Amino acid sequence: MTSETPNTPTADQIRRAPKVLLHDHLDGGLRPGTIIDLARDAGYDALPETDADKLGIWFREAADSGSLERYLETFAHTCAVMQTRDALFRVAAECAEDLAEDGVVYAEIRYAPEQHLEQGLTLEEVVEAVTDGFREGERRAKANGHRIRVGALLTAMRHAARALEIAELANRYRDNGVVGFDIAGAEAGFPPTRHLDAFEYLKRENNHFTIHAGEAFGLPSIWQALQWCGADRLGHGVRIIDDIEVAADGSVKLGRLAAYVRDKRIPLEMCPTSNLQTGAADSYAAHPIGLLRKLHFRTTVNTDNRLMSGTSMSREFEHLVEAFGYTLDDMQWFTVNAMKSAFIPFDERLAMINDVIKPGYAELKSEWLFRQTVTTSGSSSARG
Numbered sequence: 001m002t003s004e005t006p007n008t009p010t011a012d013q014i015r016r017a018p019k020v021l022l023h024d025h026l027d028g029g030l031r032p033g034t035i036i037d038l039a040r041d042a043g044y045d046a047l048p049e050t051d052a053d054k055l056g057i058w059f060r061e062a063a064d065s066g067s068l069e070r071y072l073e074t075f076a077h078t079c080a081v082m083q084t085r086d087a088l089f090r091v092a093a094e095c096a097e098d099l100a101e102d103g104v105v106y107a108e109i110r111y112a113p114e115q116h117l118e119q120g121l122t123l124e125e126v127v128e129a130v131t132d133g134f135r136e137g138e139r140r141a142k143a144n145g146h147r148i149r150v151g152a153l154l155t156a157m158r159h160a161a162r163a164l165e166i167a168e169l170a171n172r173y174r175d176n177g178v179v180g181f182d183i184a185g186a187e188a189g190f191p192p193t194r195h196l197d198a199f200e201y202l203k204r205e206n207n208h209f210t211i212h213a214g215e216a217f218g219l220p221s222i223w224q225a226l227q228w229c230g231a232d233r234l235g236h237g238v239r240i241i242d243d244i245e246v247a248a249d250g251s252v253k254l255g256r257l258a259a260y261v262r263d264k265r266i267p268l269e270m271c272p273t274s275n276l277q278t279g280a281a282d283s284y285a286a287h288p289i290g291l292l293r294k295l296h297f298r299t300t301v302n303t304d305n306r307l308m309s310g311t312s313m314s315r316e317f318e319h320l321v322e323a324f325g326y327t328l329d330d331m332q333w334f335t336v337n338a339m340k341s342a343f344i345p346f347d348e349r350l351a352m353i354n355d356v357i358k359p360g361y362a363e364l365k366s367e368w369l370f371r372q373t374v375t376t377s378g379s380s381s382a383r384g
């Protein structure tokens with residue numbers, strides 16, 4: 001027998017495994033080389049580095065400050081080079097290509113249209129450029145043998161006052177590439193209830209939204225997002241851990257809010273590396289995702305900002321496999337959770353689960369069984 005844990009995925013299997021991404025910012029996932037090209041085209045001379053490798057390192061280090069506010073300052077550079085149709089199209093196409101290359105089969109990518117108006121684009125032109133870019137990226141991925149579907153979430157910035165306008169925009173483009181709405185930006189001092197009109201509007205329209213909550217601020221933020229605003233999902237939501245008590249004997253007691261989140265199957269869009277950088281968690285092993293998965297919260301794994309966190313879906317899973325000993329079964333569980341929580345229609349989610357995710361994992365698990373058989377028969381013939 002080998003000492004291999006059943007179904008422990010190799011790095012290559014993690015990459016090939018079908019993955020679903022619900023929380024990833026378009027302006028947080030650019031290729032460093034693309035930022036440099038776009039800055040040159042735009043005459044933007046404030047980049048801190050002009051070499052792609054060094055620029056990638058700069059973003060990771062600058063975002064590694066332990067504070068969400070400092071983390072967010074780095075987006076000034078990416079947004080600065082995403083102000084034309086061509087730039088938005090290129091960034092969106094490359095985003096879809098990069099995710100597909102990493103084994104992501106379904107992604108909801110968010111961005112704030114209001115941050116891309118500096119050179120005269122209208123909100124509509126921004127949305128159309130990004131959507132066209134996603135379609136192009138899907139086509140290129142297909143030509144390279146990968147299958148991916150990308151939907152957009154339109155984000156409103158919580159410190160600004162355009163949430164209703166952006167919610168209306170999301171509703172207008174709903175059958176045209178946009179699958180939902182979000183609010184993002186600094187959390188402390190900017191409660192989601194500031195944007196209640198936007199959420200109420202979306203509810204009247206039977207539309208979907210997620211809210212960044214419980215990242216830099218605790219339970220009150222999660223409670224407002226759910227019980228005042230009616231969020232369908234929580235962006236991060238890590239601080240729900242503050243409402244869970246684990247006694248010395250290992251018994252667990254959920255507070256009212258944590259119980260509500262679990263009972264109602266509220267999806268938690270967890271982003272481990274991002275949380276380490278902003279100080280929302282101390283290490284992968286200490287990240288609340290371990291306990292939340294054990295307690296069967298509707299937990300999902302996400303990247304948040306691949307550039308600032310130097311990460312990918314595969315890397316997030318590699319960290320979790322190392323920290324918690326997760327198997328292919330755990331990966332499948334997170335992936336099915338994410339697909340169930342997506343904002344596309346139920347029948348389409350089900351088709352992705354049955355036709356893409358389950359067969360993908362079955363194939364990977366059969367590789368593991370095959371390895372076991374070969375190893376076992378090899379060792380028994382040696383004995384025999």
Ligand SMILES: O=c1[nH]cnc2c1ncn2[C@H]1C[C@H](O)[C@@H](CO)O1
Pocket residue numbers: 025026027028068072075079110111112115155184185186212215274304305
């Ligand atoms: O993790 C985050 N929390 C709050 N806001 C965030 C996070 N990551 C990115 N953002 C902000 C900065 C981006 O410019 C904006 C839209 O994608 O969303």
Ligand SMILES: [Zn+2]
Pocket residue numbers: 023025184212235304
């Ligand atoms: Zn985020």
